[in-house]
Amino acid sequence: MRLLIQGGRVIDPAHEIDGHLDIHIENGKIAQLGRSLPSDGARTIDASGLIVAPGLVDIHVHLREPGLEAKETVATGCAAAAHGGVTTLVAMPNTRPATDCPAVVELVREKAAPTKIHVLPAGAVTVGQMGEQLTDFAALKAAGAPALTDDGVPIQDLALLRQAMIQAKKLGLPLLDHCEDRDMVCNYAVNEGRISARLGLPGRPAIAEELQIMRDVMLAEETGAHVHICHISTGKGVEIVRQAKRRGIRVTCETCPQYFILTEDEVLRQGSLARVNPPLRTRADVEAILAGLADGTIDAIVTDHAPHTAEEKARPLPEAPSGMVGLETSLALALTATYHTGLLPLKRVLALMSASPAALLGLDKGTLGVGRDADLVLFDPDREWIVDKDQFLSKGRNTPFHGRTVRGKVKYTISQGNIIYQEG
Ligand code: DOR
Ligand code: ZN
Numbered sequence: 001m002r003l004l005i006q007g008g009r010v011i012d013p014a015h016e017i018d019g020h021l022d023i024h025i026e027n028g029k030i031a032q033l034g035r036s037l038p039s040d041g042a043r044t045i046d047a048s049g050l051i052v053a054p055g056l057v058d059i060h061v062h063l064r065e066p067g068l069e070a071k072e073t074v075a076t077g078c079a080a081a082a083h084g085g086v087t088t089l090v091a092m093p094n095t096r097p098a099t100d101c102p103a104v105v106e107l108v109r110e111k112a113a114p115t116k117i118h119v120l121p122a123g124a125v126t127v128g129q130m131g132e133q134l135t136d137f138a139a140l141k142a143a144g145a146p147a148l149t150d151d152g153v154p155i156q157d158l159a160l161l162r163q164a165m166i167q168a169k170k171l172g173l174p175l176l177d178h179c180e181d182r183d184m185v186c187n188y189a190v191n192e193g194r195i196s197a198r199l200g201l202p203g204r205p206a207i208a209e210e211l212q213i214m215r216d217v218m219l220a221e222e223t224g225a226h227v228h229i230c231h232i233s234t235g236k237g238v239e240i241v242r243q244a245k246r247r248g249i250r251v252t253c254e255t256c257p258q259y260f261i262l263t264e265d266e267v268l269r270q271g272s273l274a275r276v277n278p279p280l281r282t283r284a285d286v287e288a289i290l291a292g293l294a295d296g297t298i299d300a301i302v303t304d305h306a307p308h309t310a311e312e313k314a315r316p317l318p319e320a321p322s323g324m325v326g327l328e329t330s331l332a333l334a335l336t337a338t339y340h341t342g343l344l345p346l347k348r349v350l351a352l353m354s355a356s357p358a359a360l361l362g363l364d365k366g367t368l369g370v371g372r373d374a375d376l377v378l379f380d381p382d383r384e385w386i387v388d389k390d391q392f393l394s395k396g397r398n399t400p401f402h403g404r405t406v407r408g409k410v411k412y413t414i415s416q417g418n419i420i421y422q423e424g
Pocket of ligand 1: 151277304321
């Protein structure tokens, strides 16, 4: 199929492109960018008034299959991705069984193939994510895993973590680390502080995250491994990464819209819907995350899309599972909180959601170069809309953003030249 995308404002941060251009797509690839290209019988999309950008690359998504299909399946998660403008995603390994061997990596990839979303299953660091025995990193890499992580379950054993970094470094695989000391956070529901005290609940202290970030930085320095800190949520955590980068240590980090928009107070309003690991923090932390986005300390905006059933999330705060969905709201939330406030230029927001995460995992994604897969998102940056969880294609409806007015609406998502989502 041939497609011509006409009259949009093309922004490709990796190539420093920002201008009104047409894009010709042929055989699933970007064939040409230029002014006033002839249609030559291709199907045309009128993109006037829209931004045309690389499809979003979300490197932190929980698809839940195999084993937890009541929460989400690969198919529903990928439909949600398309709805949100995401064309490439990294699927987390806390499935049942865990994605700790090539067979599970292959299974997830097979399930994803018909969806046209590029799904890259991350491999678990330890067998069953039990934190005891390393998985076969080389075999996971050969099966297509772009990175290793035990996300959801912090790694406590320092000797094991150091060995993991030494092996990951040899294979050129980044280690994506969920930093929170397990003995300090247990299964607690909220940030330790004002709100936990008010609710009379034990809390998850910021230091539990910061200590593991510091630990990871030191191990990254010593082993030379690339450590990527998942969903950073505290101001001091951002500062540790900032200093480490200045010293030339191979550490990168990501955050999620919930950490630069919401505070722990949300728990009082929304209860279990505002429960997430790491927890929502304080206003000062939110400001520090925004500063980290602005000065380049934070490399990527991801979702940590973590669907749970309505029944699970209806449980009282101490018993409900942690996590919130995000694939269908991330672009709008990021634009609303950073671009429309004047904090970041549009090109930078898009880089944080495509080119930069792709580059840090070494993926050939997130740009609009000629000859690349034609993965694009077309969106109206200014269009106001109200988040409605009942419009989600994800099985998960667990968002604390339901009812919120946001700006920036996805109109088309195109993957490998196929229109995989179109508004209306
Ligand atoms: O809130 C979270 N939910 N944080 C994680 O690290 C895991 C995730 C999940 O799998 O539900
Ligand atoms: Zn995590």
